[in-house]
Amino acid sequence: MAQEIHNDQIKNLLSSVVNNAPYGMIAIDNFDQIVLVNEQAISFLKLDVNPNDLNELVIFDQIKHVEQLYLKLNQIVKNQYQDFNIDALPFDDKFLNFRGRKIKEGYIVTIEDITRDKEMEMVALNSMLEGQELERRRIAKEIHDGIGPSLSTVRLLLENVSSENNRLDNAKFSTQMSVIFDMIDSLTGDIRNISHQLMPKLLIDFGIIPALENLINRINKAERIKIILFHSILSERFPELIELGLYRICQELINNSVKHSSASEVQVQLIEHPDSIILMVEDNGCGFDKTSVMKENPGVGLINVESRTNAFGGNFILDTAISKGVTATIEIPLEK
Ligand SMILES: Nc1ncnc2c1ncn2[C@@H]1O[C@H](COP(=O)(O)OP(=O)(O)O)[C@@H](O)[C@H]1O
Ligand SMILES: [Mg+2]
Structure with a gap:
């Protein structure tokens, strides 16, 4: 019983x-x-x-x-x-x-x-596309507003010089020419900057570490924040998409620390394991409350970091709280 x-x-x-x-x-x-x-x-x-x-x-x-x-x-x-x-x-x-x-x-x-997961995936994908679209628009604007007018000015100056050529004495001629040379130099610089934003040349030629070192040096020169890179990368190169993905993720996370954190220091670590690569970006700034940021002003930056990581089958952990700084950890599996 x-x-x-x-x-x-x-x-x-x-x-x-x-x-x-x-x-x-x-x-x-x-x-x-x-x-x-x-x-x-x-x-x-x-x-x-x-x-x-x-x-x-x-x-x-x-x-x-x-x-x-x-x-x-x-x-x-x-x-x-x-x-x-x-x-x-x-x-x-x-x-x-x-x-x-x-x-x-x-x-x-x-x-x-899994409807909800699928919907979240779509949101992430859309914001990634939206982010890319914004980036394109920004670069198009830079070319249009920056390089376009400078080139027109160079043309005008050259027209001037050539039409006045007979009447210009040597001194005036060389002054005008040196203005033109300066403009061409600054245009070359602008073009280099824009192409660097589109695709960092160092990244293509030499891989993730030189590209990150360069990015970090440039920020260290321009901003008050101090960014330090530690790495244990043994392989010379990784698949191109992984290198570009890691670079973009790093760029966004460092940018966030510079823009939002008031941190004095950011540590960037890139560690290669036998079957994965781990990126950690840690700042000692103000941190934030994830729940309220997600609700009140979710940006596309962090969503992009997440969807880029997911696209590689990786993991993204964002550890932060108000006045606790931000530690972002990204693990991307490597196929060997
Ligand atoms: N390192 C950081 N320190 C402090 N706050 C941050 C940091 N990173 C992100 N945040 C907060 O999270 C928000 C969302 O970030 P993000 O998705 O990159 O969008 P965006 O940078 O365009 O605002 C930011 O607006 C900011 O409030
Ligand atoms: Mg951002």
């Missing part, structure tokens, strides 16, 4: 777990008949079944409208019920992950609603 009560309790517990799980679950027996289905599965897949009356319901008759799952199950039946995964299947107004697993008594399929 005691044993029976115990069994009942276990049964109740199990059915409560199944019905309250955050996943949809469907179990079928070795004859493809549904032996268990919870409310979540019914609601995710819009099934027309009664979970308490599953008399001889064959799974294939119930899921025809979820075409990809139907096809997948048909396929695995032919292959002695292998495990399967379907990721981010759009169905109804949701995105669903499916996991199919063989068990002794038959087969189970779990269904996870």
Whole structure:
């Protein structure tokens, strides 16, 4: 008797777990008949079944409208019920992950609603694109407003010199020419700066460390903040996209420390491990409250850092609190 009560309790517990799980679950027996289905599965897949009356319901008759799952199950039946995964299947107004697993008594399929993750991904992607668009616009404006007019001025000056050539004495001629040379030099500098912003030449030619050293030197000269780079990079070069990604991430994080933190010092560390590379950017500034910044003024900068990291299958951890400084850690896996 005691044993029976115990069994009942276990049964109740199990059915409560199944019905309250955050996943949809469907179990079928070795004859493809549904032996268990919870409310979540019914609601995710819009099934027309009664979970308490599953008399001889064959799974294939119930899921025809979820075409990809139907096809997948048909396929695995032919292959002695292998495990399967379907990721981010759009169905109804949701995105669903499916996991199919063989068990002794038959087969189970779990269904996870990942609509929210998917939406967050879209937000991140959009802000990355938005960030790139802003950057392009800024550079276009710099070319248009900076280089365009300077070139027109050089042209005008040259016209002047050539039309007045006969009347200009040597001294005046060389003064005018030296104005023109100065303008051309400053234009060359402007072009170098813009092209550097588009794609740092050092990064392409010599890799991440020289490029970062150069970036940091330039900021150390221009700003009051002191930026220090430590690194243990043994490989000479990494895949181009990883180098560019790390550089952009570093640029954004350092920029944030310069712009927002009032820190006196920023430490940048780049450590190479056998199968990953870790970037840490740490400032001793004012820090911030993540929750309220996310709510009140989420910028695209940090979202971009996150989506860039995710694009490499990496991890981004932002550790900060008011008056605790900011430590950003990025780990990017390396395929060797
Ligand atoms: N190193 C930092 N120190 C203090 N506050 C920071 C730091 N980095 C980011 N923040 C805060 O987080 C916000 C979002 O940063 P971000 O996404 O880079 O956008 P943006 O820099 O364009 O404002 C900033 O506006 C700032 O309030
Ligand atoms: Mg920023």
